[in-house]
Amino acid sequence: MYRLAVAVDTPQHAGLGDVLDYEAADAWAPGTLVRVPLGKRETLGVVWQADDDAPDASAADGSPVVLKAVIEALGSLPPLPPAWCALVSFTARYYQRALGEVALSVLPPELRKLDDAGLLKRLRKLDKALGLLPPPAPKRKRKSAAAEVAQAAEIATELAVEPHDTPTTAAEAPQRPPLTPEQDTVLASLTADFNAAQPACHLLHGVTGSGKTEVYLRAAEHALSIGRQALVLVPEINLTPQLEQRFAERFPGRKLVSLHSGLTAAQRLQNWLAAHLGHADLVLGTRLAIFCPLPRLGLIVVDEEHDPSYKQQDGARYSARDLAVYRGRLERAPVVLGSATPSLESWQHAQTGRYRLLTMAQRVGQGVLPAVRIIDMKTQPRPPRGQEPPALAPPLLAAVKERIERGEQSLLFLNRRGFAPVLHCTACDWKSGCPHCSAWRVFHKLDRTLRCHHCGFTERVPRACPDCGNQDIQPMGRGTERLEEQMAEALPGARVARIDADTTRLKGTLEQQLAAVHAGDVDVLIGTQMVTKGHDFRRVTLVAAVNPDSALFTADFRAPERLFATLMQAGGRAGRDAEAAARSEMWVQTSVPEHPLFAALRKHDFDAFAASQLTERDMAGLPPFSHLALLRCEAREAAVAEDFLKAARDLARSLLPAEQLTDVMFYAPVPPHVAKVAGFERRQMLVEGPTRPLLQRLLAVWTPALPALRSQHKGIVRWAIDVDPLSI
Known part of the structure; x- marks a missing residue:
């Protein structure tokens, strides 16, 4: 019998180690999926690399502990690669979560329910769908452990290297648009990096409409040409179908799969298996796809890298963008972070040389960016007493009517759904x-x-x-539903449509609405943030931000950065057609037109805005010039939550060496923007460290001590540490 270390999803704060020991008749390789007993239930686990220095388990009297036996190994599936295990291990360590929790949570939910026989049926179904020969049925009598491990490794290698798709013929090859000089320069830098011993992380700063997607396509094409796989991340599900269509049209003979929460459990498992077995050449997905095992990974693209959606907000609060950078370094694959408005952290890394900056400052076709017009709402005519001001200022409403008369489209952006x-x-x-x-x-x-x-x-x-x-x-107040009603009244005969989370709940409705916009069946499109990024609306020549001020004045120091990125992205939907670019405009209604943000927006000057924001953050000691962690907790009573955070602060200070006490700052416990949710009072405490290693050393000893502290404060429902928080 062999002793195996297995990562399982143990109950949170149970005090168990990262891995548990089991005995098995075979020495299954690390990364092998196994079914094991855990308490009174059976669960899925991952065989992990054993710690050779770990002492043998023994009972209190010194006698050996009788280990539970592995129920079954999912031997029909090749082990998860070492690089995947290393990525999961880093994620758990950096974001202060249990190893088994991270390892199991990033696997398809359907996979966690299967035994080896059920998995083998899914693999045969996948092979049939791909036109492959079914894999041989496993023999009832197992070979020796060494032979079994060797055969599994051999099968995994064959599956990872053998191409299982039909190559694209010359007749099938789609027409590729000509590259601009900037695109050509960027691609030359990217393709040269494929042969580097340690490829770089590239920050692609390209204005809206500069052709960043074409760069992604060409870079993926190069990765596929040398037998590698490409992973492309997008921030939200609604961007996946249109990007998937672009890639499918460009690579008709290649296997393309998507991974996001909009898929059924069966679809997600099938796509994950295709990627893990090496059948899929291209994987498109949202943040969870960063954990997709890819045996031939050769390129990672993170589109709209600044988007907050890449940060998980529950469970393991990881940043898929940051993990993409780590994974690229781990697997020696080039990483491309693309955005018209990069996050200030990425921008700072590019300025210091940590990332390689690639710039595309011109739109494809030499189209110009839309002219920005700022409307000072304080100077607009006031309505009679008791009446609400109109949704659009008179000059803006006239501009929308002018677009309708010319057969052009307008986009009205209001990031608040509902009627009021x-x-x-x-x-x-x-x-x-x-x-x-x-x-x-x-x-x-x-x-x-x-x-x-x-x-x-x-x-x-x-x-x-x-x-x-x-x-x-x-x-x-006003939401998108009310704005739609008011526009229908103010623009009789106009075709007004609304796209937000309420109108796109049913499957397929988003695609139908976007198709109507692209077909020219909509004159005025009203939408939330979900329509301001990534969409190529060729007929839109006017974009208006109806009420951006509500997002500007908040307690979060990242509010100006987020608003500037949103407005730049929204304005980028106008003038995508080069012929209409010269008459395209972006209108912004604001009561603070003198704010520096709007001055930079008027000039489309991201560099100046980023420089001013970084100067302010440097003076205030905020990221990227410091590093943060946020301890959150929930309780029935606010006083209980605050007492827990104060006790946690005292505990952390006691764990720090005396010479480092002044280096780490602990802020007072405060309520978040929404202090009470679902009956629970929420409080949070910010911890700031001058360097990432110092903060991580504190978290490594502080986090394991918090469960015992919770037991001393009755009434705490849950608590969690958020490393590198985005919402404060």
Whole structure:
């Protein structure tokens, strides 16, 4: 019998180690999936590299511990590669999560339910779908452990190297657009890096419409030509179908799979297996795809690298963008981080030489960026007393009408869905607050409901004020649903459409709505942030930000960076057609036109905006010039949460050497923007360190000590550490 170290998803804060020991009749290689007993249940685990220095387990009296036996190994699947195990290990260590939790959470949920017989059926089904011969059925009598491991490694190598797709013939090869001089220069730098001993991480700073997607396609083409695989990450699911179509059209003879939460469990498992076995040449996906095992990985692309969606916000709070950089270094694959508005962290790395900066400052076809017009809302005519101001200032409304008359499209951006953020009573000042959260319930007129967008609590709109009985309940503020209604009234005969999370809930509706926009069946498109990035609307010549000020003045120091990126991305939807670029415009309605952000936006000057923001952050000691971790907790009572955080602060200080006490700053516990969600009070405490190694050393000894601290503070429901937090 052999002793195996197995990573399993143990209960959080159970005090168990990263791996558990089991005994098995065969010495299965690290990375092999096994089914093992855990308590009274059976679960999936991953054989892990054993720590040779770890002592043998023994009972309290010194007698050897009787190990539980592995139930079954999923031997029909090649082991997960060492690079995958190294990536998972780094993720767990850096983001302060259990190894088994990370390893199992990034595997397809369907895979965790299968035994070896069930997995073999899925593999045969996959081979049939790909036109491959089914794999030979496993023999009932196993070979020796050494022979079994050798055969598994041999099969994995064959599957990783053998191409299983039909090569593209000259007749099938799609027409490729000619490259601009900037694209040609960028690609020359990228392709040369494929042969480097240690490929670089490239920050591709290209303005909207400069042809970054074509660069991705050509770089992937080069990776495929040398027998490698390409991994392309996008921030959101709604960008995956259109990018998938672009890649499918360019590589008709290649196997392309996607990985995102919009797939069914069976689809996700099939695509994951195709990638792991080396059948898939191209993998497109959202942040979870960074953990997809790829035996021939040769290129990683992170599109819109600045997007906050790459940061997981529950469980293991990892950044897929940062892990992409680490994985590229680990597997010696070039990494391309693309954006028109890079994150300030990536931009700083490019300025210091840590990343290689590649620039594309011109749009394809020599089209110009849209002219930016700032409307000072303080100078606009005021409506009669008791009436709400119009959604669009008169000059902007006239500009939209002009576009309609010319047969062109307009995009109105308002990052707030629903009809109105709140309902209120004009008699007693009642407002539609959520009874379970410190937030308002949003009024949705279409189904006459009040919905909390934090906990999901929904009720029908009351006929009268619940407090005083007044029937005159009025909406306050404006959401996309209300803006759509107002535009239909202000623009009679215009074809107005809305795209947000409410109108795209059903499968296929987003694709249908986008197709209508591309076909010219929409005159005015109203949408949230989901329509401001990545979309190539050729007929849009006017983009308007209806109310951006609400995103500017918050307690988060990243608010200006996020707003500038959003507005630049939104403005980039206008003038994508070179012929219409000269008459394309972006309008911004604001009450603070003197803000430096709008001055930089008017000139499309990201460099100046980034320089000013980095100067401010350097003076304030904020990232990227310092490193942060955020300890969050939830409790039934606010005082309990605050006491826990204060005790955690005292514990952390006691763990620091005396000479480092002044280097690490612990901020006072404070409530977040929404302090109460689903009945639980939330509090958070920020920890700031001057260097990443110093902060990591503290977290490594602090995190394991927190479970015992929690037991001393009854009423704490949950707590978590967020390393490199984006939302503060």
